[in-house]
Amino acid sequence: MLRRGILPKGTLAVRYPNPAVESVVVLGAGSWGTALSLLIAKKGCKVFLRARSEEAAARLDAARENRDYLPGFHLPENVEPCYALPRAADLWLVAVPSDAVREVAPLLPDECRVLMTAKGLERSTGLTMTQVLLEERPSVHVAVMSGPNLGLEIVRGVPTATVVASEEERMAEYAAGALRCESLRVYTSADVMGVQMGGALKNVLAVGAGISDGLGFGDNTKASMLARGLHEMAVLGTALGGRVETFMGLSGVGDLFATAASPLSRNYRFGRLLGEGRTTEEALKAVGQVVEGVPTAEAAVGLAEKHGIEAPLLTVIHQIVQGRLAPREAVSLLMSRAPRSEGLCGESSR
Known part of the structure; x- marks a missing residue:
């Protein structure tokens, strides 16, 4: 039993060294990449x-600030905005929108270490971001990062946690070590599919949460929707090879909670505008940045149909x-569906 204020022996002896990481390339100078x-x-x-x-790199360098996507935060001397890339780096981060991953993949050197931080599914194929990457650059060593990680809170140093997954244990630890610091606790996992499906599908469900709030419904409605949405996420994710416990962790329920509840979330803001009566085009214009839930919704519904999984929330x-x-009308359709057992993850979602 712990005495008040006393942590287990060794807890305070944490260090955050970089595991031989001296140079990093971040592909994507949006809010998340910055x-x-x-x-x-x-x-x-x-x-x-x-x-x-x-031109965009020159503007960043001159201002020493990303005034378009993350204003108010100074770029220190060891951050070099660029367009031309260095010949080599210890770690390459992909932080572009999901629909640009295939485009930037050829920029990566052979056999380099890559941390995928984009969250989404490719609209035309339903592939995860690492699957897209490995189609284009099969020799790279890849890990993926996902969790309740709103960019503005990350840069403010708000305490948070994330998970880095890779089929190569050493790669997961390497990438995690590059990120760990006093404000970011990083866990590792081998469940690459589960971590990515959680990070992708929560964007769609966050749109739904915003729609619910935009319609003026209460917390009961949103909580019910998110709980059933988590179920659909887990059923579809496990059908693709993910582990059910992953969806109960940071990249599943953790990321879902943050994205579906925060006004900092583009997907939530977009959904709320839809609920308030805006069209998709009007809502996208008002948000002003990429809303990953839009292409991912189409890809997710396609995957559900392909695998014979009924996913009513994702579909509507x-x-x-x-x-x-x-x-x-969507709410009425969902509420009038035939009643059935709640079920557990892995059972029929119908």
Whole structure:
């Protein structure tokens, strides 16, 4: 039994060394890529922050601030905005939108270490981000990062946790070590599929949470929707090879809770605008940044159909986004479905 204020022996002897990580390339200079660059730079690494054009890199370098996507945070000297890439680096982070992963994959050197931080599914294929990456660059060593990690809170140093998954244990530990610091606790996992499906599908469910709030419903409605959405996430994710316990962790329920409850979440803000009566085009324009839940909804519904899984929440959210179903009509359809046993993850979601 612990005495008050006393942690187990050894708990305070934590160190956060970089495991031979001296240089990092971050592909993607949006809010998320910039936040990760600032996080890693605090550990003394040289960070190359790759922008989409020479002009964008020059603006970042001149301002020493990402005024478009993460204003108010100074870029330290060891963060170098760039368009032309260095010949080599210890670790490469992919922090572009999901629909740009295939485009930037050829920029990665053969056999390099890559940490995938994009969350989504490729719209046309339903592939996860690491599957897309490995199709283009099969020789790389890849890990994936996911969890309740809102970029603005990361850069503010708010205590949080995340998970890094890889089929190569040493790669997972290497990438995790590059991220660990006083404000970010990093766990590791071998469940690459589960971690990615949680990170991708929560974006769709966060859109649904925003729709619920935009319609003026209460916490009962949103909690019910998210609980059943978590069930659909786990059923589809395990059908693809993920582990059910992963969806109960940081990249599943943890990320879902943060994304579906926070006004910092683009997916939540987008969904709320839909619930308030905006069209998809109007809501996307108002958010002003990529909303990953939009392409992922289409891919997720396609995967569910392919594997014979009924996913009513994912389906109606996709139909609302496509303009084929009004939000209140969607609620009526869901509430009037035939009653059945709640079931456990892995059982039929019908």
